[in-house]
Amino acid sequence: MLIFIKIVFLNQDASIQNSCRFYTHMIQYLRSDIMKHKSFIVIFMIILTICVALTYIGTNFSSAGTIAEVYSGGALMHEINLSEVSDCYELPIQMEGHKNIILVEKGKISIKEANCPDKLCVRQGAIKNSSYPIVCLPNEVIIKIKGINANTPDAVSR
């Protein structure tokens, strides 16, 4: 009987020692550089997943609007209802040497020509109803499509 109790106690002692060692190891590990690197990676992965989700939302759950707004230098220049456009036409925008030619078609809008250095706005192609606006930063031209219902992602960002 005594031996049994002794064994149990000894075992408990050993387990306590083991757990102590485990915790000291844990603390050392938490303070080590590898752990810091790992925690950094975890944080970046969390940010990455959030960003991927937001990008997915932005591209797929977009506002079902048809009114395109053309801004130049922060001011609203044109407002076009894309569903009422029958024939496609070109819309030139000129301001302080900046020149952009906007192509308006039925249901979609794009920038056809620009004199900005990187031509990113032309490469972006036509937008139909996405929440991503066409941006030409050097010429300060922005084309965005206004959502109709208030429950759009566009309303959240405001």
Add this chain to the structure above:
Amino acid sequence: MNIHEKSKFNAKRLVLSAVLCAAALTIFVVEAQFPPILPLPGFKLGLANTITLLALLLLSTKEAFAILIVRILLGSVLTGQPSVLLYSLSAGIVCLATEVICLKLFGRKFICEISIIGAMIHNTVQVLCAAIITKTTAVFWYLPPLLIVGIVTGAFCGLCVLLANKKISKLKLL
């Protein structure tokens, strides 16, 4: 400025910072010639930032700031995009300031992570600038994809700095 600070200034530091500045400017100009890979406004590899980080590691904070400001001012003149100057200057200064703080907090071993944080901050500040200048909030939809891009390019640049720093610190330039 006392005598002790004056004695810190020597020709070696000046030459090294000038060489780094020239390298940064070259990388900046060459990078501006590449066609954009993704149709994302503000997307760039940001290789010139590696030189700024390298200056931060090899020299000091002051010299890194000097190299950054000279690179952005001359780079915008050389690439012929003075309208983008405001974006890159504000973003660059805020980015370098956060990198200096992070370097003090975490140490030199975490240069890769610091580079990622810097790239993310840089993109965030640029989107903020675009939102303020164009007065539209829809620009913020570009923040998530730009943050993804920032993590990838920041990791790449951080690795570049890590490897370059290993090689250069062996040379004992200073």
